[in-house]
Amino acid sequence: MVVTATLSPPLPAVERPWAPKLRDTPMLWEIARAVGGGPFHVIHPATFAENLGSLLDALAAEHTPGTVYYGKKANKAAAWLRECTRPGAGVDVASVPELVHALGNGVRGEAIGVTGAAKSDGLLWLALRHHCLLAVDAADELERVSSLARDLGETAEVLLRVRPPTAPASRFGFAPDVLTAAVRRCADPGTAVALRGFSFHLDGYDPIPRAELAAHLIALCRDARALGHPASKISIGGGIAVSYVDSEDWRRFEADRHDGWFHGGRNPVRTYPYHQEPTGAAMVTAILRHDVGGAPLSHRLRDAGIELLLEPGRALVDGAGFSAFPVLGRKASGDHLVTTVAGLSMSLSEQWKGSEFLPDPILVPADRAPADDTPVRTAVVGSSCLEYDVLTWRAVQLPRCPGVGDLIVYPNTAGYQMDKNESGFHQLPLPPKVVVDRDRWHVDTDYPIQEIR
Ligand SMILES: *Cc1c(COP(=O)(O)O)cnc(C)c1O
Numbered sequence: 316m317v318v319t320a321t322l323s324p325p326l327p328a329v330e331r332p333w334a335p336k337l338r339d340t341p342m343l344w345e346i347a348r349a350v351g352g353g354p355f356h357v358i359h360p361a362t363f364a365e366n367l368g369s370l371l372d373a374l375a376a377e378h379t380p381g382t383v384y385y386g387k388k389a390n391k392a393a394a395w396l397r398e399c400t401r402p403g404a405g406v407d408v409a410s411v412p413e414l415v416h417a418l419g420n421g422v423r424g425e426a427i428g429v430t431g432a433a434k435s436d437g438l439l440w441l442a443l444r445h446h447c448l449l450a451v452d453a454a455d456e457l458e459r460v461s462s463l464a465r466d467l468g469e470t471a472e473v474l475l476r477v478r479p480p481t482a483p484a485s486r487f488g489f490a491p492d493v494l495t496a497a498v499r500r501c502a503d504p505g506t507a508v509a510l511r512g513f514s515f516h517l518d519g520y521d522p523i524p525r526a527e528l529a530a531h532l533i534a535l536c537r538d539a540r541a542l543g544h545p546a547s548k549i550s551i552g553g554g555i556a557v558s559y560v561d562s563e564d565w566r567r568f569e570a571d572r573h574d575g576w577f578h579g580g581r582n583p584v585r586t587y588p589y590h591q592e593p594t595g596a597a598m599v600t601a602i603l604r605h606d607v608g609g610a611p612l613s614h615r616l617r618d619a620g621i622e623l624l625l626e627p628g629r630a631l632v633d634g635a636g637f638s639a640f641p642v643l644g645r646k647a648s649g650d651h652l653v654t655t656v657a658g659l660s661m662s663l664s665e666q667w668k669g670s671e672f673l674p675d676p677i678l679v680p681a682d683r684a685p686a687d688d689t690p691v692r693t694a695v696v697g698s699s700c701l702e703y704d705v706l707t708w709r710a711v712q713l714p715r716c717p718g719v720g721d722l723i724v725y726p727n728t729a730g731y732q733m734d735k736n737e738s739g740f741h742q743l744p745l746p747p748k749v750v751v752d753r754d755r756w757h758v759d760t761d762y763p764i765q766e767i768r
Pocket of ligand 1: 386389407431552553554555626627628629630
């Protein structure tokens with residue numbers, strides 16, 4: 316039998332209107348020329364602001380006091396940080412450069428959460444100076460926090476990070492017995508620590524385990540209060556889900572998934588769930604409405620007088636960026652083409668965990684009235700000397716043969732894809748990030764040297 320089913324069904328990205336609109340204007344080419352052709356990333360802080368607003372609205376709709384901290388590791392741009400200076404927002408950092416970046420962009424220390432395991436003394440010192448909220452991960456770290464705070468004449472604002480009972484082998488957080496000891500330790504006279512509450516961060520994107528563990532953290536706060544601690548905050552971490560494609564497209568893709576769709580038969584074993592529900596603000600609502608012991612979580616929080624902290628990364632930058640790579644050339648490879656672009660697969664981090672960023676790339680022709688419009692199927696590879704520097708292993712269909720100078724655009728890359736793994740490989744410069752604000756644009760700058768509006 317001849318296998319002919321090698322044509323993968325399309326996986327068009329769900330995009331916000333600004334992105335296709337921009338790709339249809341001369342501004343995209345003006346940007347490309349100004350940054351030397353590309354590759355480059357385009358980011359859209361207005362979409363970040365919209366996402367942030369909808370998460371804050373979801374908290375308000377359930378009458379839940381809360382703060383949304385942007386999980387900064389999802390994308391390094393400065394432009395997001397200025398959106399985090401509004402009431403109810405903050406930034407979640409895990410290193411000195413991340414903390415400095417947030418402070419330098421106007422985020423006050425009280426609105427910064429410091430997570431990450433085994434924080435250096437330098438990070439703790441700076442965080443204490445700026446009265447950041449520290450998620451303490453281990454007993455020895457608690458001792459360092461306490462002694463540094465004492466030396467500084469400060470009181471450390473602390474959450475204790477709980478190891479999820481569903482992940483007993485996790486390297487993060489306190490196991491139950493050590494947690495009890497740590498809570499008691501915070502009450503010892505001479506520890507310069509204010510225990511403000513507890514935190515966790517879960518793998519996966521399911522609202523239910525988050526609601527259930529949140530209920531457990533409320534109980535921990537009550538116990539801590541009985542020991543005299545001012546415990547009134549719980550953080551449920553990040554992992555707010557995002558959908559990149561429609562449910563029907565994803566269902567069909569998953570149902571028929573086939574090695575023959577991929578260059579070299581390289582069908583990734585595991586991928587992000589590119590469609591899932593609920594996502595974004597709806598997932599926050601689902602967490603808050605989940606019944607925990609006879610009442611919705613939001614009621615439990617309110618009854619206990621506890622503030623809910625969130626640390627979403629990916630969900631805040633959903634729809635807020637894309638990545639553009641200029642076509643350098645193409646060649647035939649069996650039943651499909653291989654198209655080479657300027658740039659590296661390091662700018663699509665999913666490729667670096669043996670996985671693939673699956674939403675369809677989009678061909679933006681340099682010639683707006685192309686003569687030939689015969690569809691082709693192609694893999695997309697980077698311009699390095701590595702066999703495995705591949706942006707798309709799947710032979711994706713493009714409406715016509717990509718020509719030198721066309722752009723191949725990867726949609727919705729702001730969350731982890733665009734800059735998590737970028738390096739100066741081959742001594743190539745990192746692709747610039749271009750901030751688009753209605754009909755204006757500028758290259759993202761580390762600190763607010765642009766006009767402030
Ligand atoms: C990575 C991380 C986040 C952000 O996760 P997302 O999946 O991007 O929402 C938040 N909190 C902690 C502690 C993290 O490690």
